[in-house]
Amino acid sequence: MANDPIHQFQISKIVPIEIGGIDLSFTNASLFMTATVACAAGFLYFASSARSLIPGRAQSVAEMSYQFIANMLREGAGSHGMKFFPLVFSLFMFVLTANLLGMFPYFFTVTSQIIVTFALALLVVGTVIVYGFYKHGLGFLQLFVPSGVPGALLPLVVVIEVISFLSRPISLSVRLFANMLAGHITLKVFAGFVSSLGALGALGIGGAILPLAMTVALTGLEFLVAFLQAYVFAVLTCMYLNDAVHPGGH
Amino acid sequence: MFVTSAYAQTAPAAPETPAAPGAAPAAEPHAAPAGEVHTETGVAHDTEHSGAFPPLDSSHFASQLLWLVITFGLFYLLMKNVIVPRVGGIIEDRHDRIAKDLEEAGRAKAEADAAVETYEKELAAARAKSHGIAEAAREAAKTKAAADRSAIEAELAAKLSAAETRIGEIKDKAFAEVGQIAEETASAIVDLMIGGKASGDDIKAAVAAAKTGA
Known part of the structure; x- marks a missing residue:
């Protein structure tokens, strides 16, 4: 069992709950969602509780995250997009903390579940659609009609734009999900090589050095991916929100 | 796949x-x-x-969605209502404080500049005043020196002219006495050589002639 690279994604019930025939159990995934929220919120809460003029280390990190996302959103969606700041900040912190928590051995990676990333992506795209229609009415559909396209090509371009818009939640969710999944599987496979080769005796221990080095390198890479995917998720969220704020801005 | x-x-x-x-x-x-x-x-x-x-197992989707909505919803509310205003407030406060401090510094600098300007103005005024005083003192000393000199010169000139007149008088007197002595000598000489008496007028005339001829 220890060597099965898929086992780490297995969901097990901790508190079985079933309402109306639907399984709503509190699982290890739920536990780590709770842990993610507790870690992220707890860190930000205690880091900013001193409110000191000259920030300490923790407060610096909290402020840097804040300004990192604030600048990203301002550049991506302009100053009108700043009303979405709590959403983008929450998404970034949630995904980042979930990814980083997943790097602990034996911890469950919340973002390696397609339904979680898909729900977050739908939240983004849903926000774009709802706010776009609320703010611009049917003018939001301008989004699919880029200006300066010759009349003959326009239907084709509109179809392409619609398809690209509809594929956004899929690409947004699959990118994060697949990165976390593939990274954790690779890490587990290489780590599994180490233990199975190590069991073969002296020659095997010598041969295990290479996968061990790979595991160390992959761990570093996975930390990078954990941050990078959170960043990419936030950047794309900013870009999509820009469409809601400025639908004619193509 | x-x-x-x-x-x-x-x-x-x-x-x-x-x-x-x-x-x-x-x-x-x-x-x-x-x-x-x-x-x-x-x-x-x-x-x-x-x-x-497992990651694609749809039997867990409902549970995952429910707990994601609960946890992420809580997280979002906490971020929106507590963390974002708080961290934003800290950053805002710092910006305000820095802006205020910069303003204060600017004001202090302006004050310092004004003080330097006043100081330099006063310094220039004092310098001008001291220059004036020195000039006046120099002028006064110069005029006093000139006056003293002219007074002394006048005094010397007066003394000189007095001395000159006195010399002239003595000279005249001496000349006059020379004439008389010459007359007496001439009459004595005439007495001795000729044995006669020459008239005083002749002698006088002769002496005068000799004097002018000399």
Whole structure:
């Protein structure tokens, strides 16, 4: 069992709950969602509780995250997009903390579940659609009609734009999900090589050095991916929100 | 794709596991203890999609969605109502404080500049004043010196002219006495040589003639 690279994604019930025939159990995934929220919120809460003029280390990190996302959103969606700041900040912190928590051995990676990333992506795209229609009415559909396209090509371009818009939640969710999944599987496979080769005796221990080095390198890479995917998720969220704020801005 | 590869890896191994007849293909291929396999497959049996690749297993979707909505919703509310205003407030406060401090510094600099200007103005005024005083003193000293000199010169000139007149008087007197002596001498000489008496007028005339001729 220890060597099965898929086992780490297995969901097990901790508190079985079933309402109306639907399984709503509190699982290890739920536990780590709770842990993610507790870690992220707890860190930000205690880091900013001193409110000191000259920030300490923790407060610096909290402020840097804040300004990192604030600048990203301002550049991506302009100053009108700043009303979405709590959403983008929450998404970034949630995904980042979930990814980083997943790097602990034996911890469950919340973002390696397609339904979680898909729900977050739908939240983004849903926000774009709802706010776009609320703010611009049917003018939001301008989004699919880029200006300066010759009349003959326009239907084709509109179809392409619609398809690209509809594929956004899929690409947004699959990118994060697949990165976390593939990274954790690779890490587990290489780590599994180490233990199975190590069991073969002296020659095997010598041969295990290479996968061990790979595991160390992959761990570093996975930390990078954990941050990078959170960043990419936030950047794309900013870009999509820009469409809601400025639908004619193509 | 992932599902099929997972099947491919695990499916042939499934019959090897001693426990759990008709176990899910996801059952552990690596000779795990039977108890663990039981719990593993036991969990899997609870769900309809027991063999699905776990991250894509739709039987857990409802539970995951529910708990994601609960946890992320709480997180969002906490961020929106507590953390974002708080961190934003800290940054805002700092910006305000820096702006205020810069303004204060600017004001202090302006004050310092004004003070320097006043100081330099006063310094220039004092310098001009001291220059004036020195000039006046120099002027006064010069005029006094000039006055003293002219007074002394006048005094000297007066003394000189007095001396000159006195010399002239003495000279005249001496000249006059010379005439008289010459007359007396001439009459004495005439007396001795001729033995006669020359008239005083002749002698006088002769002496005067000699004097002018000399």
